[in-house]
Amino acid sequence: MRTALIQLSSGDDPVANLDSVLGYMDRAHAEGARFMLTPEVTNCVSTSRARQKEVLQSEAEDITLKGLSQRAGELGVWLLIGSLALKTDDPDGRFANRSFLIGPDGTVRARYDKIHMFDVEVTPEETYRESAGFRPGTRAVLAETDFAKVGMTVCYDIRFPALYQALAQAGATVMTVPAAFSPVTGAAHWHSLLRARAIETGCFVLAPAQCGEHPATEGKTRRTYGHSLAVSPWGEVLIDGGTAPGFHILDLDATLVDEARRKVPSLSHVRKFDGP
Numbered sequence: 001m002r003t004a005l006i007q008l009s010s011g012d013d014p015v016a017n018l019d020s021v022l023g024y025m026d027r028a029h030a031e032g033a034r035f036m037l038t039p040e041v042t043n044c045v046s047t048s049r050a051r052q053k054e055v056l057q058s059e060a061e062d063i064t065l066k067g068l069s070q071r072a073g074e075l076g077v078w079l080l081i082g083s084l085a086l087k088t089d090d091p092d093g094r095f096a097n098r099s100f101l102i103g104p105d106g107t108v109r110a111r112y113d114k115i116h117m118f119d120v121e122v123t124p125e126e127t128y129r130e131s132a133g134f135r136p137g138t139r140a141v142l143a144e145t146d147f148a149k150v151g152m153t154v155c156y157d158i159r160f161p162a163l164y165q166a167l168a169q170a171g172a173t174v175m176t177v178p179a180a181f182s183p184v185t186g187a188a189h190w191h192s193l194l195r196a197r198a199i200e201t202g203c204f205v206l207a208p209a210q211c212g213e214h215p216a217t218e219g220k221t222r223r224t225y226g227h228s229l230a231v232s233p234w235g236e237v238l239i240d241g242g243t244a245p246g247f248h249i250l251d252l253d254a255t256l257v258d259e260a261r262r263k264v265p266s267l268s269h270v271r272k273f274d275g276p
Contacts, residue, residue: 086098174206
């Protein structure tokens with residue numbers, strides 16, 4: 001399956017961000033891509049809760065979901081919308097960080113709400129409390145396509161290997177990890193974590209990323225690490241998207257999953273144990 005990882009530098013204007021993604025989709029389709037992936041918070045990267053409340057929409061109304069789903073249907077491609085920040089009807093007003101798999105007919109085939117919230121202090125100057133603005137999901141999602149079973153995850157989930165083992169044992173052969181990774185943690189851990197999850201599960205790991213400095217009309221600007229990665233089931237980095245917006249093409253060879261799992265069948269060797 002010819003696949004395109006789309007790397008973005010989304011700002012806090014969903015209309016401008018949508019136009020950018022549609023352009024990349026058209027170009028990737030012209031190069032033969034039939035499965036496309038975008039990063040986390042494709043529709044809006046913002047550090048301002050006021051700006052988010054102003055421009056974010058519910059799933060039923062979201063212009064990015066509508067626009068990208070329509071284009072996927074027009075092109076006849078599978079599309080992983082890495083995630084969208086969406087308004088919910090939660091009493092506390094928190095948003096959802098929701099990933100969507102769109103089928104070639106333009107319909108939503110699967111939804112996944114990010115389970116693990118990025119509540120960290122990377123440095124005294126760089127702190128995050130994602131759970132203050134976003135409510136965590138509670139359910140792992142394995143999506144069916146005509147070319148693979150896809151385990152859907154988002155960004156910080158990558159630090160929780162039990163999620164990936166569960167998805168692989170349920171049948172996943174491709175893991176998606178759309179992200180907006182911090183430059184500090186990205187430089188230290190991004191490549192290692194993605195390669196580890198691929199090696200442990202014998203899956204392809206596809207991680208489209210946000211990159212660079214994100215335009216902001218309100219609040220502080222944010223920077224993200226970039227380096228969209230595609231990793232083989234043997235742990236080889238097949239694509240590194242660097243630090244600029246764009247898209248990168250690769251062909252997924254399903255036989256590599258079988259080959260890796262035959263060489264090291266660790267998924268069949270998992271044992272229950274007592275303690276500690």
